[in-house]
Amino acid sequence: MARSSVLRNAGWLWLVASIAVLVVGFRQAIFLVPTEATMGNVQRIFYYHLPHAILGLVFPYVNFLASLAFLFWRHRDPLKALTADALAVAAAEVTVLYVGITLATGMLWGKPAWGIWWAWDARLTSELLLWLLYVSYLLVRRFSMSGQTGVLAAVLSIFAAIDVPIVFMSIRWWRTQHPAPVFGEGGSLDPSFYPAVLWNLAGWAMWGILILTFRFALERRRQLNEQEEALRAIEASLEIPK
Amino acid sequence: MTWQTFFDFSTMGHRHLIFVYAGVWLVQLGYLTWIALNWRKSTRN
Numbered sequence: 001m002a003r004s005s006v007l008r009n010a011g012w013l014w015l016v017a018s019i020a021v022l023v024v025g026f027r028q029a030i031f032l033v034p035t036e037a038t039m040g041n042v043q044r045i046f047y048y049h050l051p052h053a054i055l056g057l058v059f060p061y062v063n064f065l066a067s068l069a070f071l072f073w074r075h076r077d078p079l080k081a082l083t084a085d086a087l088a089v090a091a092a093e094v095t096v097l098y099v100g101i102t103l104a105t106g107m108l109w110g111k112p113a114w115g116i117w118w119a120w121d122a123r124l125t126s127e128l129l130l131w132l133l134y135v136s137y138l139l140v141r142r143f144s145m146s147g148q149t150g151v152l153a154a155v156l157s158i159f160a161a162i163d164v165p166i167v168f169m170s171i172r173w174w175r176t177q178h179p180a181p182v183f184g185e186g187g188s189l190d191p192s193f194y195p196a197v198l199w200n201l202a203g204w205a206m207w208g209i210l211i212l213t214f215r216f217a218l219e220r221r222r223q224l225n226e227q228e229e230a231l232r233a234i235e236a237s238l239e240i241p242k
Numbered sequence: 243m244t245w246q247t248f249f250d251f252s253t254m255g256h257r258h259l260i261f262v263y264a265g266v267w268l269v270q271l272g273y274l275t276w277i278a279l280n281w282r283k284s285t286r287n
Binding site (some may be wrong): 026030039041044045048093100104105109111112211215217221222225 | 247
């Protein structure tokens with residue numbers, strides 16, 4: 001069987017598995033875990049908010065590592081650098097998606113729970129800043145005319161990655177409107193809620209890997225087509241006119 | 243919670259719960275569809 005056919009089948013299988021895990025997660029979150037005592041059913045927003053928030057802090061590091069690889073290889077091995085660049089752009093888009101969903105679901109939860117859509121506390125502000133940094137990263141890639149777009153974007157990616165630990169630590173370093181950590185050691189989350197959290201975390205992680213890989217493949221195809229067009233243009237320019 | 247109470251639009255909390263669950267799926271599937279459409283458009287040379 002051809003390699004592309006095996007990859008296509010693996011992609012379909014991964015999509016089906018992701019949806020299956022997400023269906024289990026939905027069932028756990030809506031129908032099976034007990035209703036939280038103080039907030040009631042609106043607390044079930046948490047099971048979609050938390051996985052996106054966690055993964056929104058993981059994908060920036062894929063972008064960061066790919067950007068470092070791009071800077072390392074851009075003179076040593078330009079073909080490898082192009083591959084790293086494709087992974088960086090895919091990870092940046094998925095970051096914007098996941099962080100954007102985190103902000104939106106947080107606001108939709110905040111209004112009924114706190115009575116306000118937004119508070120300028122350290123967690124919310126640093127998360128918004130993270131989203132804006134990756135939006136600006138994509139805008140630089142889209143509109144920069146410098147001829148050094150890859151380098152500019154990679155350097156911006158390094159600055160953007162600095163915000164990730166600040167977002168993570170913000171609820172530990174400062175008193176915020178956003179709740180303190182609820183998961184892990186010292187967390188206030190009752191173990192009866194764990195299945196909904198873990199199934200949804202697994203499901204949205206699998207989904208994220210799927211869209212990251214698919215977007216990466218699309219970017220690689222775009223790069224290869226661009227290279228072939230450039231080669232054809234050079235060949236055409238070398239032809240002797242009759 | 244049941245399907246009936248899930249689709250209860252009477253309070254803000256319930257409305258926002260549905261907006262989150264429907265909205266997240268809509269946005270995620272929308273992005274996947276956008277990639278798939280571009281994939282189909284960009285045939286390999």
